Amino acid sequence: MLKRTSMRFAAALLAALASFVAGPNAALPAQPQHQDQAPGFYRLKVGDLEVTALYDGTGVFGPRWLNGTTATMDGVLKALHEDPHLLDVADAGFLVNTGKQLILVDVGTGTWWGGGAFGRLAGSLRSAGYTPEAVGIVLVTHLHSDHVGGLTTQDGKRVFPNAEVYVAKAESDFWLSPDIAAKAPKDAQPFFQSAQAIAAPYMKAGKWHTFSGSGKIVDGMELVPLPGHTPGHTGYEFSSRGQKVLFWGDIVHAVRVQLQHPEVTAMFDVDQTAAAATRHQLLLKLASEDVLIAGPHMNFPGLGRLHREGSGYSWAPVVFTDQWNKPAPSPQK
Numbered sequence: 001m002l003k004r005t006s007m008r009f010a011a012a013l014l015a016a017l018a019s020f021v022a023g024p025n026a027a028l029p030a031q032p033q034h035q036d037q038a039p040g041f042y043r044l045k046v047g048d049l050e051v052t053a054l055y056d057g058t059g060v061f062g063p064r065w066l067n068g069t070t071a072t073m074d075g076v077l078k079a080l081h082e083d084p085h086l087l088d089v090a091d092a093g094f095l096v097n098t099g100k101q102l103i104l105v106d107v108g109t110g111t112w113w114g115g116g117a118f119g120r121l122a123g124s125l126r127s128a129g130y131t132p133e134a135v136g137i138v139l140v141t142h143l144h145s146d147h148v149g150g151l152t153t154q155d156g157k158r159v160f161p162n163a164e165v166y167v168a169k170a171e172s173d174f175w176l177s178p179d180i181a182a183k184a185p186k187d188a189q190p191f192f193q194s195a196q197a198i199a200a201p202y203m204k205a206g207k208w209h210t211f212s213g214s215g216k217i218v219d220g221m222e223l224v225p226l227p228g229h230t231p232g233h234t235g236y237e238f239s240s241r242g243q244k245v246l247f248w249g250d251i252v253h254a255v256r257v258q259l260q261h262p263e264v265t266a267m268f269d270v271d272q273t274a275a276a277a278t279r280h281q282l283l284l285k286l287a288s289e290d291v292l293i294a295g296p297h298m299n300f301p302g303l304g305r306l307h308r309e310g311s312g313y314s315w316a317p318v319v320f321t322d323q324w325n326k327p328a329p330s331p332q333k
């Protein structure tokens with residue numbers, strides 16, 4: 001018995017030595033790297049609403065696109081040197097299935113933002129189990145092409161042929177005005193041109209609607225005017241069974257800079273002073289409320305909550321779960 005045990009031990013020792021000499025997993029073949037990703041959507045419930053974040057793409061925000069004090073911007077450049085991913089940014093749209101209708105809030109870039117790493121939203125929508133034809137309403141936060149490009153193809157076809165599109169009147173009047181476009185700086189011209197081309201087929205079909213004030217578009221949804229980034233920049237707040245989700249558009253572009261320094265603006269802000277004031281007011285309000293925030297440029301899926309941290313704010317992202325039909329847990333206050 002003792003002899004058999006010691007022989008087994010010797011055999012095991014030899015096998016271990018052999019594997020040590022050859023490398024621990026030498027017998028396993030190399031595996032290919034797959035170089036693709038899981039489908040770009042993420043769902044959760046807000047009361048009875050099913051909210052699905054739809055991935056459009058990722059990019060990098062340029063430090064020269066940010067405006068802050070010299071001291072703040074020197075700090076950003078220094079931090080960026082040590083952390084090249086400091087200004088990584090995402091783009092997303094959000095689908096709300098109320099149980100009766102499909103409402104899309106912002107639609108990504110389509111082919112109007114350089115293509116490449118962007119323009120995935122329609123594919124993400126299909127991956128999530130829906131078709132563009134099934135979308136009945138599109139609410140747009142503003143008319144920059146990273147939010148409305150997905151509406152229209154380059155040859156002027158509606159991507160969402162059955163959708164009624166809603167936008168603030170101040171927003172539509174600004175970007176679709178030939179007079180304002182003619183006087184705008186050269187750098188801003190592409191934003192006017194794309195807005196006009198993207199809106200045109202919906203206007204022609206009678207599916208371009210503007211609102212002012214606090215008119216009702218959908219039951220359980222409030223308009224939240226957030227002017228500054230653009231003249232009619234608007235958030236949409238949905239409530240269901242005591243839970244709320246706010247689609248806040250471009251309140252934040254560079255999450256790791258502007259939450260600590262809400263005074264830092266982006267060169268794309270049409271009214272820099274108003275953009276900073278709107279961000280200050282909204283962040284302060286949201287940090288004291290239990291409202292789920294949906295931000296197209298926050299790290300995908302762009303869903304989270306806000307808390308005070310020092311003189312600024314921190315972002316508490318929604319944690320991945322496959323329990324999508326349960327409410328997202330609320331942090332302890």
Ligand SMILES: [Zn+2]
Nearest residue numbers: 144146147250
């Ligand atoms: Zn944007």
